[in-house]
Amino acid sequence: MNAKTCKDFDKHYARHLQQLKLKGLQPKTIEAYSRAVRRAGDYFDGDFAQLTEQDFADYFTELTESHSWSTVKLDFYGLRFFYEHVLRQPWVAPGLVKAPRSQRLPDIVSVEEMQRILDATRQCSYRVFFYTLYSLGLRLGEGLRLTVGDIDAARARVHVRDAKGNKDRFVPLPQATLECLRRFWRLHRNPVLLFPNRHGGLAGAASAKTPLDRGGVQVALRKVVEECGLKKRSARTA
Numbered sequence: 001m002n003a004k005t006c007k008d009f010d011k012h013y014a015r016h017l018q019q020l021k022l023k024g025l026q027p028k029t030i031e032a033y034s035r036a037v038r039r040a041g042d043y044f045d046g047d048f049a050q051l052t053e054q055d056f057a058d059y060f061t062e063l064t065e066s067h068s069w070s071t072v073k074l075d076f077y078g079l080r081f082f083y084e085h086v087l088r089q090p091w092v093a094p095g096l097v098k099a100p101r102s103q104r105l106p107d108i109v110s111v112e113e114m115q116r117i118l119d120a121t122r123q124c125s126y127r128v129f130f131y132t133l134y135s136l137g138l139r140l141g142e143g144l145r146l147t148v149g150d151i152d153a154a155r156a157r158v159h160v161r162d163a164k165g166n167k168d169r170f171v172p173l174p175q176a177t178l179e180c181l182r183r184f185w186r187l188h189r190n191p192v193l194l195f196p197n198r199h200g201g202l203a204g205a206a207s208a209k210t211p212l213d214r215g216g217v218q219v220a221l222r223k224v225v226e227e228c229g230l231k232k233r234s235a236r237t238a
Contacts, residue, residue: 036078
């Protein structure tokens with residue numbers, strides 16, 4: 001792209017990031033929508049001025065050949081956001097992308113299988129974390145965001161914040177899970193985080209400002225599942 005086009009694209013991209021944050025979108029959505037604009041910018045040499053529906057039809061046709069439908073869908077939404085909130089123009093390709101319908105039921109880990117996973121998890125923080133996700137029915141991110149203040153022992157419930165759709169919800173708190181979390185908290189005694197990161201060991205956990213590393217948790221779970229010889233994948237902990 002030429003110097004002027006490059007300058008215009010950089011300006012629009014910076015505003016795109018600003019608008020994504022101002023609209024209160026989640027970090028993962030911000031990254032996906034910004035990646036969509038970068039990818040399309042490379043394809044169209046940064047020039048969005050005169051693009052037509054056919055241009056985007058050609059673009060998304062190529063994209064479906066090299067990427068998953070979830071990526072295609074996110075790129076579609078990201079570009080629509082870019083047109084509406086940055087370029088201040090009507091989105092030129094409404095209804096262009098529609099993923100094929102499918103009904104795929106998630107694999108459910110049985111109680112016996114979960115017990116095998118817990119028995120094979122050597123690290124205490126991971127073992128308690130996996131047990132908490134399973135017993136409360138939480139997603140990975142929901143579990144990582146849990147704080148001490150989210151545990152309501154008196155009402156036997158957990159306040160799950162920023163769940164799917166940016167909504168909060170309450171889930172029942174089994175007595176066994178409460179007792180497990182209390183024992184675990186006595187080990188690290190972090191005043192805020194329920195699952196503080198492990199940098200600095202047990203001594204550093206009490207003053208940690210961030211939770212367990214998401215990637216580390218995922219890697220640990222995959223290894224344990226492989227060791228157990230399980231083929232199923234829990235939709236909640238994936």
